Amino acid sequence: MEWLNYHHLFYFWTVMKEGSITAASAKLSLAQSTVSAQLSKFEENLGAKLFRRVGRNIEPTDMGHLVFRYADEIFSLGREMMDSLHGRPVAGPLSLKVGIVDVIPKLVARKLLEPTGKLPEKVRLSCHEGKDEQLLAELALHNLDVVLTDTPIRSSLSIKAYNHLLGECGVSFFGVEKLAKPRQSNFPHSLDEAPMLLPMPMSSSRGMLDQWFERIGVHPVIIGEFDDNALVKVFGQAGDGIFMAPTVIEKEVAQQYQVQVIGRTNKIREKFYAISVERIIKHPAVAAISDAAQQKLFFEC
Structure with a gap:
């Protein structure tokens, strides 16, 4: 298994957030040479260039942008975990990662997801479209919170998940x-x-x-x-x-x-389902989708 050096990742993330090695060094209370050395070591371990030099400045490469997106989510989740452990209000929007099976009409998907924008807390949607087997595999790995589909999960798939008929x-x-x-x-x-x-x-x-x-x-x-x-x-x-x-x-x-x-x-x-790893839906945004679908969207159908 390849191990990720989170100290190196944090230095890289700080440089990206602050915009330069100079600003990041001041933020971290470290010498610029130390930060530069840590970045070089991080690039070496990853086997990829994260920055390129433009004049006296540096700019992130495409790989740098990719790593930063992951790093930003990693440290955001870390802050949420510490806030939750210490009983503090969790900062930032509620994350909802949705898989949408590609046979679902996009207008239906939009109507099903619409209630998430009406919750008291802000919801950050991440929508992934694909085939049912692919999305259900991601659900089993907890990379998705819910899968919207037009058929219940097949018994032939060895995935522990539950069908919730939306309407x-x-x-x-x-x-x-x-x-x-x-x-x-x-x-x-x-x-x-x-x-x-x-x-x-x-x-x-x-x-x-x-x-x-x-x-x-x-x-x-x-x-x-x-x-x-x-x-x-x-x-x-x-x-x-x-x-x-x-x-x-x-x-x-x-x-x-x-x-x-x-x-x-x-x-x-036409039937529509939400598939989750929870027998009883607990995620507030998924619960809002289910309640609105049953009580409003499909109520008179």
Whole structure:
């Protein structure tokens, strides 16, 4: 295991915070030569240059900026730990690291996270988008506080985590005016032979959609299949076909993408979950997300 010299890291962090070796030396009550030597030793141990000389001054390299971001978080957490141990109010914003599975529409993610901005204490959000297995692995390592997804955690994954259903809603179908207007009166049968932009076949929503079409005897013309919710809306905005989105964001989709609602159905249900390592949610920001989703966002769906 590679060990990190936190004394060296602290000297580097101080130089970055103060803006120069001279100012950092005064702050640390050390000779400039001592600080310079410690920085050189730190760079040697890391195997990377953290500063480059520009005239008489030094500037951080890209690697320097990267190390500083980690150092700033490390020492911030250290201060929080000491404040907490001594019963002092924890300084700084509450940190919330969220994993968002890439199939979750971004407008839904925004609505789910919105309550964190209304808490009495400030919340610093850190959002990471990716595949469910990748994000759940990060959750298991405690690199994330919660994962927002549209499916519960699979039993085949050897991760100790808990599903918290945030809510569910039906879906709405959208299109530009020339596609929407002729099909609004006889929905959903008006979707027969309509140009459609659909989720990929392996997605949970596509499976429900195909079954629903089969039951009502509708056979749309598939123009494209997508695993990116934002991309399908861009194609829909361009008039390439009709697309669907959760009804809970119907108003926002219509306004943002300048499309009209053709119709909606509750026969297809989109579910949204928060997955955490806690059986009972304790993180105040995650609790706010769960409470607002159940009591407001999905209450009438």
